[in-house]
Amino acid sequence: MLHTRICDLFGIELPIVSAGMGAVARARLAAAVSEAGGLGTIALAGLSPEAVANEIARARALTSKPFAVNLLIPFMRPGVLELLAREKVCAVTLFWGDPTEQIPPAKKLGLTVIWQCGSAEEAASAKAAGANAIIAQGFEAGGHVCGTTSTLALIPAVRDTIGDLPMLAAGGIADGRGLVSALALGADGAVFGTRFVASHESAAHQQYKRCLLSAKASDTLHTQLFDIGWPGASHRVLRTPFVDRWETAGRPASGNRPEEGKAVARLVRDGIDVPLPSYSVSPPTEDTEGDIGGLAWYAGESVSMISEIASAGEIVRQIAAQAGEIIAKRQRPLRS
Ligand SMILES: Cc1cc2nc3c(=O)[nH]c(=O)nc-3n(C[C@H](O)[C@H](O)[C@H](O)COP(=O)(O)O)c2cc1C
Numbered sequence: 218m219l220h221t222r223i224c225d226l227f228g229i230e231l232p233i234v235s236a237g238m239g240a241v242a243r244a245r246l247a248a249a250v251s252e253a254g255g256l257g258t259i260a261l262a263g264l265s266p267e268a269v270a271n272e273i274a275r276a277r278a279l280t281s282k283p284f285a286v287n288l289l290i291p292f293m294r295p296g297v298l299e300l301l302a303r304e305k306v307c308a309v310t311l312f313w314g315d316p317t318e319q320i321p322p323a324k325k326l327g328l329t330v331i332w333q334c335g336s337a338e339e340a341a342s343a344k345a346a347g348a349n350a351i352i353a354q355g356f357e358a359g360g361h362v363c364g365t366t367s368t369l370a371l372i373p374a375v376r377d378t379i380g381d382l383p384m385l386a387a388g389g390i391a392d393g394r395g396l397v398s399a400l401a402l403g404a405d406g407a408v409f410g411t412r413f414v415a416s417h418e419s420a421a422h423q424q425y426k427r428c429l430l431s432a433k434a435s436d437t438l439h440t441q442l443f444d445i446g447w448p449g450a451s452h453r454v455l456r457t458p459f460v461d462r463w464e465t466a467g468r469p470a471s472g473n474r475p476e477e478g479k480a481v482a483r484l485v486r487d488g489i490d491v492p493l494p495s496y497s498v499s500p501p502t503e504d505t506e507g508d509i510g511g512l513a514w515y516a517g518e519s520v521s522m523i524s525e526i527a528s529a530g531e532i533v534r535q536i537a538a539q540a541g542e543i544i545a546k547r548q549r550p551l552r553s
Contacts, residue, residue: 218541218544218545219231219232219396219537219540219541219544220232221400221405221406222383222405223256223350223383223385223405223406224406226329226349226350226383227256227283227285227307227308228283228307229251229254229255229256229282229283230254230255231253231254231255231406231533231536231537232385232396232400232405232406232407233250233254233255233256233396233406233407233409233533233536233537234250234255234256234257234258234285234385234406234407234408234409235247235250235255235256235257235258235408235409235410235413235529236258236287236360236387236408236409236410236413237258237259237260237261237262237285237286237287237288237310237312238260238287238360238410238413238414238419238515239260239262239263239289239360239499239500240260240262240420240499240500240502241260241414241419241420241421241500241502241515242257242258242259242260242287242413242419242420243259243260243272243275243420244259244272244273244275244276244279245275245279245418245420246259246413246416246418246419246420246529247259247276247284247285248275248276248279248280248284248418249279249280249416249418249528249529249530250284250413250529250530250533251276251280251282251283251284252279252280252282252530253529253530253533253534254533254537255533256283256284256285256307256308257276257280257284257285257529258284258285258286258287258310259272259273259276259284259285259286259287260286260287261286261287261288261297262287262288262289262292263289263292263294264294264297265294265297266294266296266297266299266300268487269286269297269300269301270300270304273286273304273306283307283308284306284307285306285307285308285309285310285331286301286306286308286309286310287309287310287311287312288309288310288311288312289312289313289361290311290312290313290314290319291313291314291447291450292447298322298323298326298328299326301326301328302326302327302328306328307329308328308329308330308331308349308350309323309328309329309330309331310331310332310333310352311323311330311331311332311333312332312333312361312363313361313363313450315342316332316334316339316342316343316346316348317342317345317346319346320332320343320346320347320348321346321347324347329349329350330347330348330349330350331348331349331350331351331352331385332346332348332350332351332352333351333352333354333363333387334351334352334353334354334363334364334375335353335354335355335356335362335363335364335365335366335371336364336366336371337371337374337375337377337378337379338378339363339364340353340375340378340379340384341378341379344378344379344380344382348382349382349383350382350383350384350385351375351379351382351383351384351385352384352385352386352387352408353368353371353372353375353384353385353386353387353404354371354387354388354408355367355368355369355370355371355372355386355387355388355389356368356371356388356439357388357389357434357453357517357518357519358387358388358389358410358453358517359410359411359414359437359453359454359515359516359517359518359519359520360410360452360453360515360517361447361450361451361452362388362439362451362452362453363451367388367389368386368387368388368389368390368399369398369402371386371388372384372386372399372402372403372404373402373403375403376402376403376404377403383405384403384404384405385399385404385405385406385407385408386399386402386404386406386407386408387407387408387410388517388518388519389517389518389519390407390408390409390412390519391409391411391412391519391520391521391522391523392412392522392535392536392539393535393536393537393538393539393540393541393542393543394539394540394543395407395519395522396536396539396540397540397543397544400540409519409532409536410517410519411429411515411516411517411519411520411523412519412522412523412532412536413529413532414426414429414515414516415429415430415523415525415526415527416526416527416528416529416532417526417527417528417529418528418529419529420502420503420504421500421501421502421503422500422501422502422503422505422509423503424501424509425500425501425509425514426526427526428455428457428514429455429516429520429523430523430524430525430526432455432516432520432521433520433521434518434519434520434521436455436456436516436520437453437454437455437456437516437517437518437520438453438454438455438456438460439451439452439453440452440453440454440460442454442460442463442496442513443496443497443498443512443513444471444496444498445494445495445496445497445498446497446498446499447498448471450498452513452515453515453516453517453518454513454514454515454516455514455515455516455520457510457514458510459476459495459510459511462475462476463475471496474495474496476495476511477494477495477496478494478495479494479495479511480492480493480494481493481494481495481507481508481510481511482497482501482505482506482507482508482509482511482512483505483506483507484499484502484504484505484506485504485505485506486504493505493507493512494511495511495512496511497511497512497513498513499512499513500512500513500514500515501514
């Protein structure tokens with residue numbers, strides 16, 4: 218009942234995609250989503266070709282089903298696209314750059330390219346450059362947000378612009394109601410980010426996951442505050458006590474902010490030990506040690522709909538069951 222052309226394009230059962238989420242969406246999460254019939258995505262932002270190969274191997278050890286990978290263009294390392302082509306990944310999601318420059322080289326390598334964008338104009342450029350599918354990301358989204366239009370208005374505008382090119386909606390969607398709405402607006406499926414941060418398989422720090430359960434949409438902030446490592450890029454985060462202290466200080470500019478310049482946390486993983494300063498672009502993960510309060514606790518407005526940490530497979534099944542029920546039952550009165 219939920220089968221759409223996105224399912225045919227990627228060889229999946231359900232039009233449910235987990236977002237590429239830097240440091241949080243790793244092989245374990247992507248594999249769990251794909252095993253449940255959706256399309257899991259591994260975030261590979263900034264990783265070397267060797268690290269990318271390891272992450273893909275980890276996912277393939279956990280599932281034989283298709284999964285996608287995600288690259289943030291400002292952090293793309295040389296050789297990674299070629300490696301993804303050699304690995305024959307199902308699809309690569311690209312975000313934050315000029316589609317006319319970035320898509321043709323990826324297509325030339327034989328990759329299936331999904332372009333995440335925040336406007337109908339950008340979607341049109343991505344289509345002209347050869348994108349196989351579009352993710353239209355609304356302003357409500359968690360993490361880095363490239364546009365200014367909310368999902369409800371963006372999806373129909375992008376659909377009207379790109380004709381019948383496959384499209385996924387992202388931003389503000391956390392359950393079956395959101396998925397059905399996205400389909401009604403013209404999308405062929407939906408991308409879920411924040412919902413999967415609060416899953417057992419995400420690599421987010423436990424404290425960060427727990428905070429999502431009580432947070433509401435109004436507890437999120439669209440800002441450029443967490444700029445160390447990626448200046449001038451807008452994102453949506455939770456209003457943590459750390460964010461409150463910055464606001465109370467009068468929202469001072471970068472360089473003059475409270476607790477600025479202190480390396481309070483560390484990322485310790487696979488033999489590396491990297492200091493993470495306050496206002497760092499990094500979210501707190503299971504590999505972060507020290508004081509995580511000054512890091513970016515990314516969350517979208519969809520956080521209002523999250524009340525439990527569940528396994529990723531269970532989340533996929535709940536979304537599908539709720540969407541199926543809405544389509545089968547609640548719309549019946551509209552038809553008779
Ligand atoms: C913790 C977190 C990290 C993110 N990191 C990335 C990333 O590395 N690459 C990317 O393309 N999008 C990233 N995003 C944005 C997602 O791809 C997606 O657009 C967004 O999560 C959708 O909104 P939602 O959180 O309301 O579901 C991130 C989102 C979150 C919540």
